[in-house]
Amino acid sequence: MRKTEYKNRRRKFLIIFIGILSVVLAAEIGYIALLYNRDNSSSPDSVNKDMGLNTPSYQTDTEDTSAMTPAPATKPANTSEKPVQQSDNIKEQINSMSLDEKIGQLVIVGLDGYEADEHARQMIEEYRVGGFILFTSNIQNSNQMLELLNSLKNINRANKVPLFLSVDEEGGRVSRLPDEFLKIPSNQIIGKLNNSSVSHQVGSIIGEELKSFGMNMDFAPVLDINSNPKNPIIGDRAFGTGPNLVSKLGVQTMKGLQSQNIIPVVKHFPGHGDTSTDSHVGLPKVDNDLKRLRNFELKPFARAIENGAEAVMVAHILLPEIDPDNPASFSKTIINDVLRLEMNYDGVVITDDFTMGAIVKNYNIGQAAVKSILAGGDIVLVCHDFEKQKAVISALKDAAQSGQLPMDRIDRSVIRILRLKQEHKITDTPASTVDPESINKKISALLK
Incomplete structure (x- = not known):
């Protein structure tokens, strides 16, 4: 037992x-x-697969895109933003800024006439805008243009952050500078030369012109591929009809501008070349999917990012195959998921002008501006109409105060903006004199 x-x-x-x-x-x-x-x-590849993204190479070694391995046509998943790099002094500056000062940095505006009028003064003193853009309607001659820019700087000197002073100076038919300067050839002409050195010189000369006035930002070069003969707005503004040529020459013009300490804003992401509607008038619709964009339109932008692009302008284009509800300029799929996450871009994102027909004929301008910042954009461009400029700023502030636009999202954009201004050592110091003759000699030599 x-x-x-x-x-x-x-x-x-x-x-x-x-x-x-x-x-x-x-x-x-x-x-x-x-x-x-x-x-x-x-590993980055594994992380991207988990997020539903892929890591396309965006190679531009050949114009024969049919020979390339097609990228998956799947849409990227909506994911959170990446961390934004910032220095200790920017962190301190951010912490010391009021809500009005932060909101102001998210907007670049235009102005009326040849002088800094009361509206321009109000935009600086009350709304603390981050910068101004000039058009031919603001420019009579070199002396007047210099005086206008210096007066904007003088008004802003009481503020903590210097102004972006910008212009669309592409060469060809999109040129704003005074008639004392010889005109730079169009990108189409530069494209036919197919000479990287000439392209770099073009950027450098334009940069020297803008720097002589004390400007610091140029909405150029155009990286659109002129693939649609019926396109009413791009045409000779593009370097060519294929991604390789546009990539090569566009990057060199970008680097030429940077050599003069001018910030290039490459445009119009994700590509305006295949549109048949002018976004100044209406909202272009393009039925290309993400697979097509990766294999064609995005290639010049990818090459620019690889070569240090600091600012990207996003177009008012509706791409229903990618985002059926929002134009690129306030699409989270386009801005955050494709541009920032997939293409690994951490620079400043600026919208095309929000007073264009594509926006004002189809959307509430204030609500669209809020959606643009929520989507991962940094700056809303409002080129015309003082009331519309106020509406955008008011909508952004209201959204921040209600919690619709989180402070963390605002701070990310302000960090990128301050970082860019510091990297280019932007100040509100007035410029002294402009010498068109010396620059014209360089343009003449370029044209020979």
Whole structure:
């Protein structure tokens, strides 16, 4: 009886011991597998797959896009923003800024006439705007233009942050500078030359022109591919009809501008070349999917980003295959998921002008501006109409105060803006004199 009881106890002990040992071994194996999966998933490719993104190469080594391996046509998943790099002094500056000062940095505006009028003064003193853009309606001659820019700087000197002073100076038919300057050839002409050195010189000369006036930003170069003969707005503004040529020459013009400490704003992301509607008049609709964009329109922008693009202008184009509800200029799919996450871009994103027909004929301008910042944009461009400018600023502030536009989202944009202004050492110091003759000699030499 005792021997049988001893055997039963021994059998129970062995069963319990084996059970405990099995549990421990299973836990160890699971922990090792967890470590293995974590380590392998930390690579960029694995992370992108988890987010529903891919990592296309955007190669531009050949114009024959049919020979390229097609990228998946899937839409990227909506994901959160990446962290924004910032220095300690920017962090301190952000913490010291009021809501009005932060909201103001999210807007660049235009002005009426040849002088800094009361509306311009109000935009600086009350609304703390981040910058101004000039058009031919603001420019009579070199002396007047210089005086206008210096007066804007003088008004802004009481503010903490210097102004972006910008213009559309592309060369060809899109030129705002005074008639004292010779005109730069169009991108189409530069494209036919197909000379990287000439393209770089064009950017450098334009940069020198703008720098002589004390400007610091140019909405150029155009990186659109002129692929649609019926396009009413791009045409000779493009370097050519293929991604390789546009990439090569566009990047060189961008670098030429940067060589003069002018910020280039490459445009019009994700590509305005295949539209048949002028976005100044209406809302263009393009039925290309993401696969097509990756293999064609996005290539020049990808090359520019690889080469240090600092600012990107996003177009008012509706791409129903990618985002059926929002134009690119306030589409989270286009701005955050494609441009920032997939293309790894952490620079400043600026919209095209919100007073264009594409916006004002189809959307509430204030609500659209809020959606643009929520989508990952940084600056809303409002080129005309003082009331519309106030409406955009008011909508952004109201959205911030209600919580619709989180302060973290605002701060990310302000960090990028301050970082760019600091990197270019932008100040409100007035410029002194302009010498068109010396620059015209360089333009003449370019044209020979």
